[in-house]
Amino acid sequence: MSxxxxxxxxxxxxxxxxxxxxxxxxxxxxxxxxSGYGYIETPGFENVExxxxxxxxxTDIVTKEMYAFETKGGDRLALRPEGTxxxxxxxxxxxxxxxGNLPVKLWxxxxxxxxxxxxxxxxxxxxxxxxxxxxxxxPALDAELIILADQAYRSLGLRExxxxxxxxxxKECRPVYRAALQDFxxxxxxxEDTLRRAEINPLRVLDDKRESVQKQLTGAPLLxxxxxxxxxxxxxxxxxxxxxxxxxxxxxxxxxxGLDYYTRTTFEFVHDGLGSQSAVGGGGRYDGLSEMIGGPxxxxxxxxxxxxxxxxxLEAEGVELDLPATTSVFAVPLGEExxxxxxxxxxxxxxxxxxxDFAYGGKGLKAAMKAANRSGARYALVLGERDLAEGSVxxxxxxxxxxxxxxxxEVVAExxxxx
Numbered sequence: 421m422s423x424x425x426x427x428x429x430x431x432x433x434x435x436x437x438x439x440x441x442x443x444x445x446x447x448x449x450x451x452x453x454x455s456g457y458g459y460i461e462t463p464g465f466e467n468v469e470x471x472x473x474x475x476x477x478x479t480d481i482v483t484k485e486m487y488a489f490e491t492k493g494g495d496r497l498a499l500r501p502e503g504t505x506x507x508x509x510x511x512x513x514x515x516x517x518x519x520g521n522l523p524v525k526l527w528x529x530x531x532x533x534x535x536x537x538x539x540x541x542x543x544x545x546x547x548x549x550x551x552x553x554x555x556x557x558x559p560a561l562d563a564e565l566i567i568l569a570d571q572a573y574r575s576l577g578l579r580e581x582x583x584x585x586x587x588x589x590x591k592e593c594r595p596v597y598r599a600a601l602q603d604f605x606x607x608x609x610x611x612e613d614t615l616r617r618a619e620i621n622p623l624r625v626l627d628d629k630r631e632s633v634q635k636q637l638t639g640a641p642l643l644x645x646x647x648x649x650x651x652x653x654x655x656x657x658x659x660x661x662x663x664x665x666x667x668x669x670x671x672x673x674x675x676x677x678g679l680d681y682y683t684r685t686t687f688e689f690v691h692d693g694l695g696s697q698s699a700v701g702g703g704g705r706y707d708g709l710s711e712m713i714g715g716p717x718x719x720x721x722x723x724x725x726x727x728x729x730x731x732x733x734l735e736a737e738g739v740e741l742d743l744p745a746t747t748s749v750f751a752v753p754l755g756e757e758x759x760x761x762x763x764x765x766x767x768x769x770x771x772x773x774x775x776x777d778f779a780y781g782g783k784g785l786k787a788a789m790k791a792a793n794r795s796g797a798r799y800a801l802v803l804g805e806r807d808l809a810e811g812s813v814x815x816x817x818x819x820x821x822x823x824x825x826x827x828x829x830e831v832v833a834e835x836x837x838x839x
Contacts, residue, residue, distance in 0.1 A: 429536070429544030439743050441547065444730050445529055448549040448572040455568060457527040457551055462506040464531065468496040473712050474505035474681055476621060485534040499533035503550045503724055504681070504706065505713065511554055512715040522555035523720070529727075541697030541729050550703075552722035554710075559654055562685040562705060562721050563661035569689060569701060569723055570667045576730070577739040581700060583668065584688045586675035587655040588623070589647050590707065591683070597646035598622055608636045623676045629696075642673045651684060658685050677702060681709040685721065691729070693736030700733050701725030749776040749835060750792035754785060754804040761828065762803050762813070768832045774839065792818065799835065803828075 426432055433441055453459075468488050475481050487499040500506050507526055511517060516524045529549045536542055551568070553561045566583065573581055589597060605618040605625055614633065618625050626637065647655070662669055669687075677686050686704035694700070703723025710718035734741065751766050753759040762778070769776040777795055779788035785802075792800045802814040802823075812825040815834065826834050 427544070429538035431543060431545070435746070439746070440731055440734075440741055441727055443741050443743055444576065444727050444734075445547075445549055447576045448569075448725055448727075448730070449527060449529065450575070451568045451571045452527040452551050455525070455564065457525040457553075460507055460510060460526040460528050461530065462500070462503075462510050462528070464533075465497045465499050466506055466509065468498045470505050470509055470713060471498055471501060474508075474709055475502060476624075476681070481534060485536055487533050487535060500530075501532055501534045503528055503530065503532065503548060504552060504722055505709070507550070507552050507722075508554065508709055508715070508718075508720065509713060511552075512710065512713070512718075517555050517716070517718055523558075523561060524554040525552075526554070527551045539697065541694055541732055543728060547727040548701075548724040549727060550722060550724035552720060554720040555718045557707065557719035559657035559685075560661060562658045563665070565703065565721060565723055566658075566662050566669070566687055567665045567667050569725060572725070573689070573700075573730070576734060576741065578691075578730075578733055578737060580693060580737055581689055581691045581733065582670055584672040584675050584690060585659065585662075585669045586672050586686050587644065587647060587651055587684050588676065588682050588686050588704070589643055589651050589684065593646055593648035593651055594643070594683075597641065597643050600641045600646065601626075604640050610636070626674060626676045637674075640674075644673045654684055677704055681706040681712065683707045687723070689725065691733040691736065694729060694732055697729065699726075700729040745775065745796045745798065747775050747777045747795040747797045748839065749774055749799045749801060750795045750797035751776065751778045751801045752783075752785065752788040752792060752803070753779065754802070755808075757808055758803040758805070761808065762801060765801065765813075765828070765831060769835060772832065772836060774832075774835060799838070801831065 471486060472482050481501045486501050488496065490496055507528055511524055511526065527550065531545055531547055533545055535544055538544060551565060553565065570583065588594065601622040602618055605622055610633065614625060614628065626640065628634065675686060675688060682704045684705040684707065688702035689700045690698045691700050692698060701723060705721040707719040709720065710716060749769055751762040753762040766776045766778050779791055783791065789800065798818055800816040800818055802816060807813055811828055813828050813831050814823050815826045815831065816823045
């Protein structure tokens with residue numbers, strides 16, 4: 421037993437479960453790559469102020485959950501709690517918005533960190549795939565991202581997820597709603613921290629998951645009743661485009677996202693088979709974020725989908741992914757000369773794209789064949805002294821048990837033809 425264990429609230433990805441996570445990441449990324457999104461990767465830590473300004477100083481993420489630290493040089497850094505602020509910072513720093521081709525469309529995949537109370541579906545280290553379309557105000561972009569996420573989930577075989585959709589208004593109409601909501605919240609029996617949050621960003625109170633708070637929010641004013649004409653028209657076009665694409669969604673007038681930077685379109689993907697941690701992903705439009713972190717006005721929209729929770733959703737639906745075998749051919753040498761010859765054949769197979777493995781450690785026939793079975797290989801190559809003398813190798817079909825003698829020089833071509 422090792423003395424050390426993974427930190428609380430984290431997990432290790434190990435085979436064979438790790439193959440499922442890789443398949444989920446690939447399925448989410450595939451429609452993005454086919455839609456003009458280029459891959460971006462940012463550091464695992466950033467300046468604390470990037471998240472304080474972008475995510476919001478009043479959010480739980482910044483006040484309670486962020487892993488912040490000071491370097492030996494005196495810099496205040498934080499492990500990234502989300503991806504959007506980092507991606508936008510990188511795009512601005514590289515002046516991607518000045519290349520003359522807006523929107524800048526980017527996708528990313530990585531680990532994120534929040535100090536939360538661990539439970540199933542909520543970890544202190546978690547994995548997301550995200551997408552951002554930077555520099556264009558167009559309902560078609562909002563619709564595109566919703567449709568691509570739906571496409572990704574359905575390609576995995578998920579069916580029992582729901583898409584919730586709302587509009588948070590903009591700088592013209594949201595202040596009026598903000599004032600009305602604050603007036604309502606001041607009349608409730610809320611604790612000091614919640615009342616303080618209501619004064620800084622009252623929409624955050626609507627996102628409070630505590631039952632004692634949610635009970636009191638019945639009758640709270642709804643943002644949709646305060647939307648200006650421009651926001652109403654924008655939201656209606658998003659709805660029409662998503663509907664025309666055959667993607668079902670539910671209007672949720674109480675939906676708000678947990679980050680301060682969202683404007684207009686906001687959406688969430690939920691799966692009711694996951695219990696309290698039902699959100700598998702979400703996103704929306706964030707037209708003012710660039711200016712918040714010192715950049716020019718760049719209206720943008722994006723989402724992040726949780727890899728961990730998507731895997732849990734697949735398990736909740738009983739969906740088994742069709743994962744490729746990690747090994748297609750397993751070589752079993754019997755004797756030193758056979759070991760040298762078969763190792764060369766394994767190397768050849770790998771060069772032509774056939775996944776091949778080898779019975780390392782000088783195992784006997786029985787132990788080596790057990791290893792071949794455990795590997796999941798479709799074929800085993802068995803080479804002994806008699807086979808060597810005859811210039812052939814035994815090719816065994818691990819499913820049928822059928823065994824065929826194939827010339828050593830022809831075995832690579834023979835295996836290629838069978839795949």
